[in-house]
Amino acid sequence: MSVVLKVEERATRPRSIRRSLREAGQVPAAINGNGLSHISISLDAAELEKAIRENGLNAVYNLELNGKKISTLLHTYELDTFSKAWIHAEFLAVDMNEEQEVEADLVLEGLPKGVKAGGIIEQNLYTVIVSATPDKLPERVEVDVTALEIGDSLTVKDIPASADFTIITDVEEQICAVVEAKAVVEPEEAGEAAEPEVINAKPAE
Structure with a gap:
């Protein structure tokens, strides 16, 4: 999956220019890698958010700069903790014939037989590292769990x-397991509780 985003070169001084860009709905960003050395750019925040929403984080982003297109991956980004507004983004320029390593979500598909029998499924691993050429990088890896019985993993x-x-992640890493549901111990009914000892009670005659 690939998408085209228009970007513009930006000044790096004064430092306040980043704030001005954000206030104008732009994302301060940079391009590195594949022979390029930190090209400072800016792009429309709404367009970037839409592209990610429709194509995912592992898509190839063709950045159109000065009439040329640079194939990139969204390498890192920073959002404001509270407002979730874009603070900065780093794009990695790539060779489309060279494999890259990225993180992909692990998604469990189906309802395990063991869950139907009363067990529960516990997921222990949520992402894996995958290697592929940029155009083949998956956003998610689906795992069919329908055949799992209680005790299976x-x-x-x-x-x-x-x-x-x-997949580059260690093959011995456990993804999930179906286990028996833990029994819920109900508290004793008040009427079934042991009678309290009476202090200094008069003995029966």
């Missing part, structure tokens, strides 16, 4: 091989 090595990407 899945590890990374159980994920079916893909022709598009390779």
